Amino acid sequence: MSDAQLKHIAATHTTPCYAYDTALLQRTLEAIRAEAAHDRWHVHYAIKANPHPVILQQIARAGLGADCVSGGEVAAALQAGFRAGSIVLAGVGKTDAEIEQAIGEEIGMMNVESREELCVIEQIAARMGKKARVSLRINPDVDAHTHAHITTGRAENKFGVDAADMVTLARKTAESPHLTFTGLHFHIGSQLLMMDDFRALCLRINELQGELAAAGLFAPNINVGGGLGIDYEQPLKHPVADFRAYFATFANNLTLLPGQHLHFELGRAVVAQMGTLLTRVLYVKQGSTKQFAIVDAGMTELIRPALYGALHRIDNLSSEGRPAGKYDVVGPICESSDTFARDYVLPTTQRGDILAIRSAGAYGMAMASTYNCRPLPEAYLF
Numbered sequence: 001m002s003d004a005q006l007k008h009i010a011a012t013h014t015t016p017c018y019a020y021d022t023a024l025l026q027r028t029l030e031a032i033r034a035e036a037a038h039d040r041w042h043v044h045y046a047i048k049a050n051p052h053p054v055i056l057q058q059i060a061r062a063g064l065g066a067d068c069v070s071g072g073e074v075a076a077a078l079q080a081g082f083r084a085g086s087i088v089l090a091g092v093g094k095t096d097a098e099i100e101q102a103i104g105e106e107i108g109m110m111n112v113e114s115r116e117e118l119c120v121i122e123q124i125a126a127r128m129g130k131k132a133r134v135s136l137r138i139n140p141d142v143d144a145h146t147h148a149h150i151t152t153g154r155a156e157n158k159f160g161v162d163a164a165d166m167v168t169l170a171r172k173t174a175e176s177p178h179l180t181f182t183g184l185h186f187h188i189g190s191q192l193l194m195m196d197d198f199r200a201l202c203l204r205i206n207e208l209q210g211e212l213a214a215a216g217l218f219a220p221n222i223n224v225g226g227g228l229g230i231d232y233e234q235p236l237k238h239p240v241a242d243f244r245a246y247f248a249t250f251a252n253n254l255t256l257l258p259g260q261h262l263h264f265e266l267g268r269a270v271v272a273q274m275g276t277l278l279t280r281v282l283y284v285k286q287g288s289t290k291q292f293a294i295v296d297a298g299m300t301e302l303i304r305p306a307l308y309g310a311l312h313r314i315d316n317l318s319s320e321g322r323p324a325g326k327y328d329v330v331g332p333i334c335e336s337s338d339t340f341a342r343d344y345v346l347p348t349t350q351r352g353d354i355l356a357i358r359s360a361g362a363y364g365m366a367m368a369s370t371y372n373c374r375p376l377p378e379a380y381l382f
């Protein structure tokens, strides 16, 4: 979608609003299809990144499965046309109702995150007279070089079961009349750009597979989670993530056993670059040491900068030919963390200008809130 189109959308709709570029999403889905075209490889879309129903339909049509973390996401996935068998459900705190729903809908697998949860699933399946399909989420204790809030594969994180307990729990699952052991699940973190981190995960999985085999157990599915990062600094130069390098890392480093299926759960890399948050400049305020561009979007529409110190590229779509200035780009919310960027170089910015906050398709609208009694923004698809 061109900047002229984005400017037109902002001019004809209430701001702040999201604009989603479905043609770019399609290109991204085609790149995934091309790079992940292996027998027994399955890519699931992590719905948490962006659950817009039309986006979900487009992704389901492209043949991806769904990765869910709540009963609400499972329902959204089914509604959008994802096959139940292509749905996986993760989460450290699944409720009894969510477990019943997963068993009742016969989804592909539940990723179990603790011994305690495994026992509850077994009881619920027994009560329902059904077999629950469960994979064990293993905490691989692999460091992912990313923000502390979104690293998940270290021993100190709350996710997954200890690798030391893997064989015992896999055996318990395989031997239970109420459970089917569907395999192993991993996820080390999000916004990962160094393929060496994924390589480390592969090598760790190879080791764990050896332990499982030595105990006479077989994991039909290996799920390596998600986490592939995108270029937040130069989104226009790299609108499609480096799927080639990502998938090649697994092809080259992970040893799959005969008959084993490999699963991926990508969120951000599928949808981040197709989304732009459009916002209007309300005031340019001259502070004593700084200039502030106060815009009509805030942490309510896009919380990533406030929560993770995340950088999103910002472009002024209205300022052609003006000389540069430096601005703190801030929202209207009553918190200092409501800041999109500090000392950010933009062309001279004025009241009424339209700013494009890029790479906002993932974890943007999905994390929006009504704090300060603000309405949720609209999202428009083009």
Ligand code: LLP
Binding pocket: 046, 049, 067, 090, 150, 152, 186, 187, 189, 190, 191, 225, 226, 227, 228, 265, 266, 267, 268, 269, 304, 308, 362, 363
């Ligand atoms: N699988 C599991 C088990 C996950 O926990 C996640 C993300 C994914 C897959 C998808 O990860 P992705 O491919 O999108 O990196 N709100 C944060 C990101 C939180 C990610 C949580 N888990 C952000 O805005 O950066």
